[in-house]
Structure formats: C-alpha cells, structure tokens
Amino acid sequence: MPLYLTEDQAMLQETARSFMAEEGAIAKQLRHWRDKGCSDGFGHGLWKQFAELGFNGILIDEADGGLGLGHVEAGIVLEEIGRNLTPSPFLVSAVAFVEALKGSTARERWYPGIIAGDTIAALAVDEGPKHRPDAIEMRAERSGNGFSLTGRKQFVVQGASADVTLVAAQTDEGLTLFAVEKGASGLDVEGVRLADSTIGARLTFADVQVDADAVIGEVGGGAEILDRALNAGRTGAAAELVGVGSASMEMTVDYLKQRKQFGKYIGEFQALQFRAAHLYSELEIARAATLKAQQLLDEGSPDAEAMVSVAKAKAGRASQLAVQEGVQMHGGIGMTDEYDIGLYMKRDRVLNELFGDANYHADKLARMKGY
Template sequence: MPLYHTDDQVMLRDTARGFMADEGAIAKQLRHWRDKQCKDGFGHGLWKQFAEMGFTGILIDEADGGLGLGHVEAGIVLEEIGRNLTPSPFLMTAVAFVEAVKGTVLKDRWFPGILSGDTVAALAIDEGPKHRPDAIEMRAERSGNGFKLSGRKQFVVQGASADVVLVAAETDDGLTLFAVEKGAGGLETEGVRLADSSIGARMTFDGVEVDSDAVVGEVGGGHEVLDRALRAGRTGAAAELVGVGTASMDMTVDYLKQRKQFGRLIGEFQALQFRAAHLYSELEVARAATLKAQQLLDEGAPEAEAMVSVAKAKAGRASLLAVQEGVQMHGGIGMTDEYDIGLYMKRDRVLNELFGDPAFHADRLARMNGY
C-alpha cells in the first residue's frame, strides 16, 4: 500500500489540524490547565468537543455507533494532537482502551460514554520504573463470583481521572485483564504531575473485589487483549511523537529565518542548514514507518507486530532529535517558559517512555529476529 493518505484521510487531517490549532492550542489548553494546577491535566469540555467532532468513535465499529475507521485515521488525529501538545484522553481512551475492549461484552458498557465524551479510561500495566509488560506481578485471586486484586501500578496516565481502568493481573489461569470502575473499594489513587504537566497516577489495589463481568475477554487470555491495546497504544504514541517532532522542527526553522547574529540571519549559516536538513529526513522516515505500522494494523497483517516497534523506536528518536535541536538552536531563550519549544521537549520525554522507549523496542525487535 502506498505511504500516503487517501483523499478522505486528507480531509480528516485538514479538519483535525484546524480544530487542534484553534480549540486545542497550547495557550488555550496546555498552559491554561497547567497554570490552574488542574487535577486532571486536561479539559473535559474539550473532550466533549472531541466527541462532537466524531474523533472518539474513530476506532469503534459502525454497528456500535462509531465511525468504523482505522489506525491510520486515529494516527492523523494524534499527529495533530502532538503538533499542538493538546492535552486529552484520546490516546488512552479512544485508541488503547477501545482496541482492548472491542469485540468483548464490555463494549456495550463503555463505548456509549466514550462516544459521547463522558467517559475517560486508563491502562494500568506498568509496575516498575520502566515499561515491562512481561513482568507483571499483580495478583488476582478468585473470590466468590469474581476476583480480588492485590498489588501496585504506576505511570497510569489519566488514572486519577478515569471512570474505568484496564488492569493487567496474574491469575492461576494466566494473565487476565480487568475493567475496574472508579471508586472501587480498596483502590487508592495518587495523582502525580508528569514532566509535561499531564497527570499520571500511582494505584494501590488492596483486595479490590470485582465480579466476573469485569474480565476483559477470557480468564487467562489476557495476553491477546493486552497485545491489542499495546499495539494500538504504541502506534498511536508514535504518531503523536511525529507531530511533536514536526512542530518542533517547524518552530525552529521559523526561528532560524528570524534570528540575526553577526548581522546575518542564523538560517544562512551552512552548519545549521545541514542540521535542519538532517532533522527533516529523520522525521520523514519516522512518519513513513508510523504510517506503515498503521496500515499493517488495519490489514491485520502478521508483520504489524514488528513494524509497530520500528515505528515507536524511530518516532521516539526523531522526536528527541527535533526537540534537542530546537532548544539548542533557540539558544538560551529556548530554556525559558516564555517559548513553547521547551514544552515540546517535556512532552517528548513522557511520550518516549510511554509504551516503551526506543531501547525497549530495539531489544524487542532483536529478540523477534532471534538475537
């Protein structure tokens, strides 16, 4: 499949770009909620607008009231979110959670609220300082007609605001995923402000009881559900990273065209031109890898698993290069809060860690290939 968007996808991109640049702009959203020390880190009013635009239903089947589109379209929205650093639950709720619940009986419980912009979801996977989904120690013991969950999770993005949390735990039958509702007895949630001003959470499960209806998929069949969520989340994060990197590059190039030093525009210096050209090339490769991963996911191709890791690693490295070059080429002023470039660096750091950093995915690809 060609690595470019169809006419319909271009129309979606133009719509999302205009909407995010206006309603999701940095001054209107990120700076506003950050300066107010908002406990959620995002505006619920904007989330309702996402729903009105149809964005929250992109991955939900038409039979369930959604648009029935795919990961390419979700990635288009996410790239524009990245361009504007728009704080929202879109990645966790409308992408990762929707993919996990799709095809299960729980879709009837949660999809209507997501479609209306009333429901926020989170994923509670990680337990240590790094993303290690193969090292889950939380236990779920059978109790009556359900289970009792005990353990701790951290880096639960939007966990403090979530109406439902997708929790991965080990049972006697194997890994199982549970949809735990807000306010469950024995659940303690501590909101933590992350580097980019979004809110993560540390969650403690002290014998949290859930009934059998909370199981996502089958008991012991959690790997299949988790893999769906992670593939969607990783590819979505890659798309957002491409947006972060592209906006950083555009901002930097504009600055090179305006800033003068020694009586000349600094953009005239050949060394900076070389660096800008190199950055552009890296971001285009990252965009192509991400689009390919999205297309393969939509096709259900077996090659998608590897390409998802390629996309997340490449987008992470390209975005990191973009924000580092951006801050450096802005000079000392790039480190001040007055200029937005520093905000892009902070968002890059969080997105790079989310769902695995470039080193994690490079190692994962090596293992896939027998190394």
Template sequence: MPLYLTEDQAMLRDSAREFMAAEGAIAKQLRHWRDRNCKDGFGHGLWKQFGEMGFTGILVDEADGGLGLGNVEAGIVLEEIGRNLTPSPFLITAVAVVEALRGSPLRERWLPGILSGDTVAALAVDEGPKHRPEAVAMQADRSGNGFRLTGRKQFVVQGASADFLVVAAKAAEGLTLFAVEKDANGLAIEGVRLADSSIGARIDFEGVEVDADAVIGEVGQGEAILRRVLAAGRAGAASEMVGLGSAAMDMTVDYLKQRKQFGRLIGEFQALQHRSAHLYSELEIARSATLKAQQLLDEGSEEAEAMVSVAKAKAGRTSTLAVQEGVQMHGGIGMTDEYDIGLYMKRDRVLNELFGDANYHADKLARLNGY
C-alpha cells in the same frame, strides 16, 4: 499499500489540523490547565468536543455507533494532537482502551460514554520504573464468583481522572484483563504530575473485589488482547511524536529565519541548514515507518508487531532529536518558559517512556528476529 494518505484520510487530516490549531492550541489548553494546577491536566469541555467531532469513535465499530475506521485515521488525529501538545485522553481512552473493549460485552457499558466524550478511561499495566508488560506481577485471586486484585500500578496516565481502569493482572490461569470502576472498594489512587504537566497516577489495589463480568475476554487469555492494545497504543504514540517533532522543527526553522547574529540571519549559516535538512529527512522516515505500522495493524498482518516497534523506536529518537536541536538552535531562550520549544521537550520525554522507549523496542525487535 502506498505510504501516503487517501483522499478521505487527507480530508480528516485537514479537519483535525484546523480543529486542534483553534481549540487545542498550547495557550488555550496546555498552558491554561497547567497554570491553574488542574487536577486532571486536560479540559473535559475539549474532550466533549472530541466526541462532537467524531474523533472519539474513530476505532469504534459502526455497529456500536462509531466511525469504524482504523489506526491510520487515529494516527492522523494524534499527529495533530502532538503538533499542538493538546492535553486529552484520546491516546489512552479512544485508542488503547477502545481496542481492549473490542468484541467484549463490556463495550455496551462503556463505549457510549467514550463516544460522547463523557467517559475517561485509563490503562493500568506498568508496575516498575520502566515499561515491562511481560513482568506483570499483580495477583488476581478467585473470590466468590469473581476475583480479588492485589498489587500496585504506576505511570497510569489519566488514572486519577478515569471513570474506569483496564487492569492487567495474573490469575491462576494466566494473564487476565479487568475493567475496574473508579469507586471500587480498596482502590487507592494518587495523582502525580508528570514532566509535561499531564497527570499520571500511582494506584494501590488492596484486595479490590470485582465480579466475573469485569473480565475483558476470557480468564487467562489476556496476553493476546494486551498485545493488541499495546500495539495500537504504541503506534498512536509514534504518530503523536511525529507531530510533536514536526512542530518543533517548524518552530525552529521560523526562528532561524528571524534571529540575526553578526548582522546576518542565523538561518543563512550552512551548519544550521545542514542540521535542519537532516532533521527533516529523519522526520519523514519516522512518519513513513509509523504510517506503515498502522496500515499493517489495520490489515491484521503478522508483520505489524515488528513494524510497530520500528515506528515507536524511530519516532522516539527522531522527536528527541527535533526538540534537542530546537532548544539548542534557539539558544538560551530555548530553556525559558516564555518559549514553547521547552514544552515540546517535556512532552517528548513522557511519550518516549509511554509504552516503551527506543531501547525497549530495539531489544524487542531483535528478539522477534531471533537474536
């Protein structure tokens, strides 16, 4: 497929851009909830508006009341979320968790709330300091007609606000995914404020009992589902980082056109022009890699997994370049809270770690190619 948006996708982009700029702006959302020390880190009213706009149903099949679109369309919304640093459960709930529920009877229980913007979900996979889904150690032991979950998860984004968790654990038959409700006995959730003011969670599972109906898919067959979930999440995070990097670049270029030094606009200095041009080209490459990854996911291509890792690594390194160049070109004020550029740097750090950083995906790509 060509690496540009169709007419319908361009209309979605325009709609999402207008909505996020008006309702999801930094002053109206991120700063508002951060300065009030909000326990959720996002506004539930905005999440309801996401539902009214139809954004929450982008990946939900039409038969289940959604729009029946794909990862490309989800990425369009996420790029605008990244551009405005809009705090919301969209990436985890409406992309990763919706992908987990695809084809499961549990979708009848949870999708209506997600579609309306009333339900928030979280993905509990990571257990160590880095993203290593292949190293899941949480135990799922048979207990009666269900399972007993024992272990600990961390870096669970929106875990303290979630109505339910999608949890990866090891049963005797192999990796299995479970839908665990927030009020389950033995569940201890500790909310933790992340660098970008969003809220993650550390969660202890102290013998949490779930019945067999909580299993997503088949017992021991969770690896294939988790691979699909992580691919959607990684591609979505890449889109958000492309939007973040683009906004940081635009903000910096505007500053270069206004700031004077030695009687001249600093944007006239050739060295800064070269650095800005280089950043622009890197962002376009990252955007193209991300779009290609999402197109391959929507096609069900065998090449999708590798391209998703390319996109996540490239978008991560490029967004980091964008915020670092932005802060440096702003000078000392770039490190003050008064200017938004520093907020982009903080969000970049969290998104880079979410679903694996550039080094993780470079290694993954090498292994996929036999190295």
C-alpha cells in the same frame, strides 16, 4: 499499500489540523490547565468537542455507534494533538482502551460513554520504573463469584481522572485483564503531575473486589488482548511523537529565519542548514514508518507487531532529535517557559517512555528476529 493519505484521510487531516490549531492550542489548553493547577490536566469541554467531531469513535465499529475507521485515521488526529501539545485522553481512552474491548461484551458498557465524550479510561500495566508488560506480578485471586485484586501500578496516564481502568493481573490461569470502575473499595489513587504537566497516577489495590463481569475476554487470556491494546497505543504514541517533532522543527526553522547574529540570519549559516536538513529527513522516515505500522494494523497483518516497534522507536528517536536541536538552536531562551519549544521537549520525554522507549522496542524487535 502506498505511503500517503487517501482523499478522505486528507480531509480528516485538514479538519483535525484546523480544530487542534484553534481549540487545542498550547495557550488555550496546555498552559491554561497547567497554570490553574488542574487535577485532571486536560479540559473535559474539549473532550466533548472531540466527541462532537466523531474523533472518539474512529476505532469503534459502526454497529457500535462509531465511525468504523482505522489506525491510520486515529494517527491523523494524534499527529495534530502532538503538533499542538493538546492535553486529552484520546490516546489511551479512544485508541488503546477501545482496541482492548473489541470483541468483548464490555464494549456495550463503555463504548457509548467514550463516543459521547463522557467517559475517561486508563491502562494500568506497568509496575516498575520502565515499561515491562512481560514482568507483571500483580495478583488476582478468585473470591466468591469474582476476583480480589492486590498489588501496585504506576505511570497510569489519566489514572486519577479515569471512570474505568483496564488492569492487567496474574491469575492461576495466566494473565487476565479487568475493567475496574472508579471508586472501587480498596483502590487508592495518587495523582502525579508528569514532566509535561499531564497527570498520571500510582494505583494501590488492597483486596479490591470485582465480579466476573469485570473480566475482559477470558480468564487467563489477557496476553493477546493486552498486546493488541499496547500495539494500538504504541502506534498512536508514534504518531503523536511525529507531531511533536514536526512542530518543533517548524518552530525552530522559523526562528532560524528571524534571529540575527553577526549581521546575518542564523539560518544562513551552513552548519545549521545541514542540521535542519538532517532533522527533516529523520522526521520523514519516522512518519513513513508510523504510517506503515498503522496500515499493517488495519490490515491485520502478521508483520504489524514488528513494524509497530520500528515506528515507536524511530518516532521516539526523531522527536527527541527535533526537540533537542530546537532547544539548542533557540539558544538560552529555549530553556525559558516563555518559549514553547521547552514544552515540546517535556512532552517528548513522556511520550518516549509511554508504551516502551526506543531501547525497549529495539530489543523487542531484535528478539523477534532471533537475535
């Protein structure tokens, strides 16, 4: 499939770009909620606007009230979210969580709220300092007609705001996923402000009782569902990283055209031109890899998982280069809060860690290829 957008996808991109630039702008959203010390880290009003535009239902089938589109279209929205650092629950709620519920009866319970912009979802997977979904130790023991959950989770993005959290735990039958509702008895939620001012959470489960209806899919059959959700989240995060990197580059190039030293615009210095050209090429490769991963996911290709890791690793490396070059080329002012470039660096760090950093995916890809 060609690595460019169709006419309909280009129209969606135009809509998302203009909307995010106006309603999701840094001053209007990220700085506003950060400076207010908002416990959610995002505006629920904006989430409702996402719903009005149909963004929240992009990955939801038309039969369930959504748009019935794919990961390419979700990535278009996410790139614009990254470009404007727009704080929202879109990546986890409308992409990863929605993907996990496909084919499950639980979608009837949770999809309508997500489509309407009334429901926030979270994923509780990681238990250590790094993303290691193959090292889940949290236990779910049978209790009555349901299960009792005991253990800890951390780096749960939007976990403090979530109406429902998808929790991965080990049962006697194997890895199982549970939809745990907000306010469950025995669930302790500690909100944590992340480096980019979004809010994550540490969750402690102390004999949290859930009934059998909370199981997503089959008991012991959670690994495949979790992989599907994580691949959707990883590809979405890659798209957002491309947006973060692209906006950082554009901001930096604009600064090179304005800032003078020794009587010349610093953009006239060849060394900086070489660095800007290198950065541009890296971001274009990352964009192409991300689009390919999205297309393969939409096709249901067996090659999708490998390409997802390529995209997440490449987008992470390219975005990191973009924000580092941006801060350095801005000079000392790049480290001040007055300039937005430092905010892009912070968002890059969180997105790089979310769903696995470049090292995790390089290792994962090597193992898949037999190394």
